[in-house]
Every structure is written in C-alpha cells, then in structure tokens.
Amino acid sequence: MTQTRNQSTTKERSVATKGTDDEPFPDRKKEHAAQIAAARSRVAFAIRVIFLVFAIVLAVGALLVAFRHDVSGTNGLVRFIKGFADAIDGPFSRGNGVFHFTGKGHDAAASAMTKNALVNWGIAAVIYLIIGRVLGRVVGPRS
Numbered sequence: 001m002t003q004t005r006n007q008s009t010t011k012e013r014s015v016a017t018k019g020t021d022d023e024p025f026p027d028r029k030k031e032h033a034a035q036i037a038a039a040r041s042r043v044a045f046a047i048r049v050i051f052l053v054f055a056i057v058l059a060v061g062a063l064l065v066a067f068r069h070d071v072s073g074t075n076g077l078v079r080f081i082k083g084f085a086d087a088i089d090g091p092f093s094r095g096n097g098v099f100h101f102t103g104k105g106h107d108a109a110a111s112a113m114t115k116n117a118l119v120n121w122g123i124a125a126v127i128y129l130i131i132g133r134v135l136g137r138v139v140g141p142r143s
Contacts, residue, residue, distance in 0.1 A: 037141035044140035051132025054088050055125040061085030062125075065094065065117035068110065085121060092124035099123075 061081050064071050071078055092098055094113060097120035102112050 040139060040141045044136040047139060048132045048136040051128045051135070055128040055132075057081060058085050058089065058121040058125040058128065062117045062121040065121075066114050068114070088128075089121060089124050092120040092127075094120055 061084070064078055064082060073079070086093065089097070094117040097116060099116065099119050102108065105111060
C-alpha cells in the first residue's frame, strides 16, 4: 500500500510540472534578455558620454580662442584642448569652416579667428550632442 501511494504521488508531481511550462529553463531567456538590455544600456551611456566630451572640448576650445589674451598659448593643457578640438571639428573648422568671418579694426585677423571658432565650434558642439543622443537611443535597450 505504501508503494502504491508513492507511485501515485510521483505521477501527480510529474503531471503537475509537465503541464505548467514546456521550456526546461524559462528563467534563462529572461535572464539573457536582461543581460543584453544591461549591456546595450552601458554601451548607449558610453556613446552619450563620449559625444558629450567631444562637445565640451569644442566649447572650451572656442572659449580659449575667444579669451586668447587672458590664456597662455604655451600652456600644455590649452594646446591639448585646441589641438583636440581641431582634430574633431570636421567641416566646422575655425580656419576653413562652414562659416567664415572677417574682422574689423586694428586686430582684424584675431577678431575673425575668434568669430570663426565661436560659431563653427559652437555649431559642431551642438551637432555632437545631437548625434550622441540619437546614437544612444538607437543602441540603447528597447522599452
């Protein structure tokens, strides 16, 4: 009699577990999807941060050009920021950019360089922010 009870209990367990879920490990898919979403979220965040850094470098570089009388041009940090901004400015360069200004007065060339840097690098900074935001949304996890 004890043996019959054990067999019936075993049959009941197997029937109960068999009908509830056909997948052997249902949590693995959810766990894998969560891991992929977390990785995509980290990559999207990294993209936004990189493009934000590019925009900040362009904006700071434009300010350094504008404050050329107050900033030492021989300082290593100043040269690094200006050089990095020159490298990432694309079609918005201060020397041959989309917008080209001329200066007036006794310091016309410096005035034109300041206007070119502020406008062209300012536009490039805004474009980098937009591109970073769009790429971050494309790469980021789906809601």
